[in-house]
Amino acid sequence: MTDNYVIETRGLSKRYARDVLAVDGLELRVRQGEVYGFLGPNGAGKTTTLRMLSGLLHPTSGSATVVGQPPGSPAGLAKLGAMVETPAFYPYLSGRDNLRVMARYTRAAASRIETVLQQVDLSDRARHKFKTYSTGMKQRLGVAAALLKDPELLILDEPTSGLDPQGTVEMRTLIRGIAREGRTVLLSSHLLNEVEQTCDRVGVIVKGHLVAEGTIDELRGRGGLILRASPVDRARTVLGQLGAASVQVKDGRFTLDVDPAQAAVINRRLVEAGVDVSELRESERSLEDVFLQLTEDGGRGKA
Amino acid sequence: MIASLRADTLKARKRTANWILVGILLAWLILLSYVLDYFIFKHPPPGFRSEVPPSVLIRIVFPENVIPTVLSVLGTIGAAVMLIMGALSTASEYGWSTVQTILVQKPGRGAVLGGKIVNLALTSLIVTLVLFLAAAAASLVLAGVDGRAAQLPAASDLVRGFGAAWLVLGVYTALGMTLGVVFRSTAAAIGGGLTYVFVVETVIGRLLGNTGGIKEILKFLPGTAVHGVTETFPFSPTAISRGSGGGPALISGTRGLITLGVYLLAFIAISLLVFSRRDVGA
Numbered sequence: 001m002t003d004n005y006v007i008e009t010r011g012l013s014k015r016y017a018r019d020v021l022a023v024d025g026l027e028l029r030v031r032q033g034e035v036y037g038f039l040g041p042n043g044a045g046k047t048t049t050l051r052m053l054s055g056l057l058h059p060t061s062g063s064a065t066v067v068g069q070p071p072g073s074p075a076g077l078a079k080l081g082a083m084v085e086t087p088a089f090y091p092y093l094s095g096r097d098n099l100r101v102m103a104r105y106t107r108a109a110a111s112r113i114e115t116v117l118q119q120v121d122l123s124d125r126a127r128h129k130f131k132t133y134s135t136g137m138k139q140r141l142g143v144a145a146a147l148l149k150d151p152e153l154l155i156l157d158e159p160t161s162g163l164d165p166q167g168t169v170e171m172r173t174l175i176r177g178i179a180r181e182g183r184t185v186l187l188s189s190h191l192l193n194e195v196e197q198t199c200d201r202v203g204v205i206v207k208g209h210l211v212a213e214g215t216i217d218e219l220r221g222r223g224g225l226i227l228r229a230s231p232v233d234r235a236r237t238v239l240g241q242l243g244a245a246s247v248q249v250k251d252g253r254f255t256l257d258v259d260p261a262q263a264a265v266i267n268r269r270l271v272e273a274g275v276d277v278s279e280l281r282e283s284e285r286s287l288e289d290v291f292l293q294l295t296e297d298g299g300r301g302k303a
Numbered sequence: 304m305i306a307s308l309r310a311d312t313l314k315a316r317k318r319t320a321n322w323i324l325v326g327i328l329l330a331w332l333i334l335l336s337y338v339l340d341y342f343i344f345k346h347p348p349p350g351f352r353s354e355v356p357p358s359v360l361i362r363i364v365f366p367e368n369v370i371p372t373v374l375s376v377l378g379t380i381g382a383a384v385m386l387i388m389g390a391l392s393t394a395s396e397y398g399w400s401t402v403q404t405i406l407v408q409k410p411g412r413g414a415v416l417g418g419k420i421v422n423l424a425l426t427s428l429i430v431t432l433v434l435f436l437a438a439a440a441a442s443l444v445l446a447g448v449d450g451r452a453a454q455l456p457a458a459s460d461l462v463r464g465f466g467a468a469w470l471v472l473g474v475y476t477a478l479g480m481t482l483g484v485v486f487r488s489t490a491a492a493i494g495g496g497l498t499y500v501f502v503v504e505t506v507i508g509r510l511l512g513n514t515g516g517i518k519e520i521l522k523f524l525p526g527t528a529v530h531g532v533t534e535t536f537p538f539s540p541t542a543i544s545r546g547s548g549g550g551p552a553l554i555s556g557t558r559g560l561i562t563l564g565v566y567l568l569a570f571i572a573i574s575l576l577v578f579s580r581r582d583v584g585a
Contacts, residue, residue, distance in 0.1 A: 047584075054407045056583040074411045082407040085584070088400035093317055104310035105408035105415075145404065 004032045006153050006184045007053060011062035013208075014048050022048040024208035025062065030186055035179045037199030038188040041295050045208040046188040047085055050157050053186075054082045067153050078106070081151035083159065087142025091131035095122060095141050098130055099148060108148045116144040120174060136167035143174065154178060157188045172198050192287050202287075204294050211294050220285045225263055227254040227270075228279035235275045242266060255283060307410050307418020311392070315422055321388060325430055328384045329437055332376050337364050337441040345449075363538060366442040366455045370464035370536045373438045377468055378529040382475040382500050385430070389423055389479025390492035393574070397487035403583050416484075416578045420571060423480060427472040435465060460536070467532050467560070474525055474563050475500075477570035484574045500526070512553070522553050525566050531559030 007030035014023040023045040030036045040046050051057040053064060055072020069076030089098040099113045117123045120140040125133070133141065139159055146154055159175065160168045175198055179185050189195050195202055196216055204212040204219075212219055229235040232252055239254065242265075248255040258266070260282040270277050315321055343351070344361035353360060363372060396402040405415055439455065446453045455461070478499075482492035504526030511517045521527045535556030554562070 051403075051582075051584050054403075056403050056406060058580075058582060072406075072411070074409055074414070077407060077411075078409045080407065084403055084407065086400065088404045090314060090401060091399065092319065093314070097313070097317060101310045101313055102404070102408055104313060105306055105405055105410055107306050107409065149409065 005029045005065075006032050007036075007064070007066055007186060009049075009053075009062065009064040012049070012052060012059050012064050013061045014045075014052060014057060015060040022208055023052070023059075026205070026208065026210055028203060028210060030184060031201070032184055033179075033182055034200040035175065035185040035187060035198055037195035037202040038186060038205065039190065039192070039195050039202055039291065040188075040205035041190055044190075044205045046190075046205060047157055049205070050082070050084050050155055050186070050188055054080070054084055054155060056084065078149065079152040080155065081146030081149055081153070082155040082157075083139075083142040083146045084155065084157045086161075087138045087145075089130045089138070089141060089145075092129065094127050094129055095133065095137075095144075096126040098141065099126075099145060102145045102148055106149045108150075112148050112150065116147045119147060119177075120144045121170070135162040136164065136170075139163060139167070139171065140174075143171075143178075147178070151183065153184045153186070155186045155188075158190070159187065160189070160191065160194055168194070192291055196287050204291065206295050212290070216287060219287060219290050221290075223260055223285060224283045225254075225256040225258055225260055225266070226279065226281050226283045227256060227266070227277065228252060229254065229270055229275045229277045231275070234273060235270060238270050238273045238275060239266070242269060253279075304410070304414045304417040304421065307415050308421050309418075310405070311418045311422040312425075315392065315426060318391075320391060321426075324384045324388050325433065328376075328381060328430065329433065331380045332373070332434060333437060333441050336372055336376055337438070337445060340364050341445050341449075359540065361449070362540070364442055365446045365449075365451055366439065366453050367539050369435065369438045369442055370456055370460060371533065371538045372442075373434050373468055374464065374471070374533045374536055376434075377471045378526060378533065379500075379505070381434075381472060382526075382529070383497055385427060385472045385476040386479035386482075386496040386500060387493050388426065389476035389481075390483040390489060390496060391479075392419055392423060393480050393483030393578075394487065394489040394492040395483075397483070398489050400584075406583060412579045413575065416575055419480070420477075420574070423476050424473060427476045428469055431465060431469045431472055434468070435461075464536050467536070470560065470563050470567070471529050471532065474529075474567050474570070477567055477574075478525070481570040481574045484577050518553065523562065525563060527553050528559040528562035528566070530554075532556050532563065535559075 007028060009026050009028045012023060012026040013021065015021050026049060038046055038049070048057065052059050053066050053071050055077065064071050066076050067079040090101065093101065096113060096117065099116070103110060103113055114123070117126050120143050122137060122140050122144060125137060130141070143156070143159065146156070156175070160171045163171060172194065175185060175187065187199060201215055202213070202219060203210050230252065232249060235254065236249065239256065263280055263282070267277055267280055341361065341364045344357040347357045351357065362368060396405070406412060443453050456464070479492065479496055482496050483489070486492045486495065504524055507517070508521055508526060512521055531552040531554040534552040
């Protein structure tokens with residue numbers, strides 16, 4: 001591990017066919033103990049990246065270390081719990097027997113099975129066959145299997161996919177609980193709301209490239225001010241004299257690219273100039289705005 | 304690999320399809336090779352014709368012929384059943400996508416498939432044992448019913464026959480396992496395997512087996528090897544013949560054993576190579 005990075009990739013690439021470059025020179029670094037959101041539109045290369053980190057796919061070029069080991073090595077897998085794409089288990093076995101199978105593969109103690117079943121709140125249905133499970137129960141069994149090894153790192157690929165709102169909330173709570181235990185979580189998703197509520201840091205992947213990385217606040221960047229004032233022409237003149245860097249007006253509402261700390265000064269000068277101010281508040285750039293900006297231009301621009 | 308073996312044993316034991324397959328093989332052996340033959344030879348239907356009289360043919364079902372009787376079902380239904388079992392063990396992992404679940408557990412790919420191979424070897428060993436025990440029990444019962452003296456083959460012959468039967472079942476199990484890994488589809492692996500066993504080896508072998516070029520090719524196929532091995536355990540008396548390949552064996556028993564051994568190793572090597580190197584989920 002370098003500088004406490006649990007996951008570190010260097011120029012990681014995967015080409016499926018001659019003309020399909022799913023992941024292109026990815027440089028990803030996930031720190032120990034954080035919940036890292038791996039965000040991107042469908043087909044951006046998220047699952048391919050997670051498959052490479054789990055050792056399921058061999059990279060075309062580049063390299064990666066996962067908990068200090070090459071992906072897919074038994075030493076690395078011993079510290080990694082992963083649920084990549086849809087949770088896949090033996091339909092003819094019960095949830096508990098499926099975990100027994102996985103525990104045998106990992107040499108996990110049998111007592112861990114009941115622990116993780118309780119952790120994901122599946123004890124009551126553990127004796128029923130996997131094929132009878134709802135989507136939410138399958139997802140929870142997938143998380144339970146990933147937790148069996150008591151792993152340092154958890155890789156979860158779209159864990160709330162297909163869940164109803166209640167199931168989504170439960171899964172988010174579960175993930176935050178897992179993170180509180182000191183584990184590192186790499187969470188892939190295309191749901192901005194999920195990432196915003198769950199993750200400490202976020203990386204945005206578009207067309208196989210990591211186009212932005214940082215905390216949610218860092219990605220949003222500095223906000224501006226929203227102002228509603230009349231008469232509009234006089235307000236525009238005053239704002240020009242104040243040196244607002246960018247002033248956009250739509251339906252009598254000004255969007256100002258200025259430091260929100262200047263709100264009081266701007267308000268006073270407008271009032272002194274005879275402008276009626278009916279609204280003045282800080283504007284917030286949502287993660288959705290950032291995401292759309294990043295993905296609209298195919299990853300060429302930076303947030 | 305022990306961890307993988309324990310995991311695979313649990314999966315195989317809990318899978319109903321495996322028990323049904325063994326049940327089919329066992330029923331085939333007992334009902335067709337013992338009960339039905341006994342009644343046919345005991346009460347020959349009108350028009351029954353054979354160079355060997357039924358009173359001699361009936362000895363097929365008695366204990367002295369346990370080895371050739373068991374071996375005679377292995378080249379056909381035995382091969383099919385074990386091929387399906389081998390194919391299910393690997394192809395289903397792809398069909399259910401459980402291959403990616405088990406590959407992100409602790410063992411490496413070699414250990415995962417290694418556990419599967421050992422489990423299949425043990426399964427074919429147990430199936431062989433069950434077939435021999437069932438055949439011995441059925442033959443002893445029928446000999447008792449017929450008022451004949453029960454005389455099992457010599458222990459050394461039983462050991463040789465048991466080993467040959469295990470090898471035959473092992474080869475077809477390994478073929479199914481390999482087809483499952485290569486095709487990653489249960490239907491394709493089973494369909495392709497059964498087509499090979501019943502069309503390529505059996506039908507073409509019987510229809511075109513005497514054609515010069517084809518005859519030479521057939522000598523290298525597993526079905527021919529099984530026939531060669533089977534013929535080294537003749538029925539008693541030797542006038543009785545119910546070989547799996549029809550007609551005399553094209554190769555000797557020794558060459559048959561070597562051919563089967565080579566196929567077994569080749570199937571294992573191919574499976575390990577493909578399973579270790581190929582991307583999962585690509």
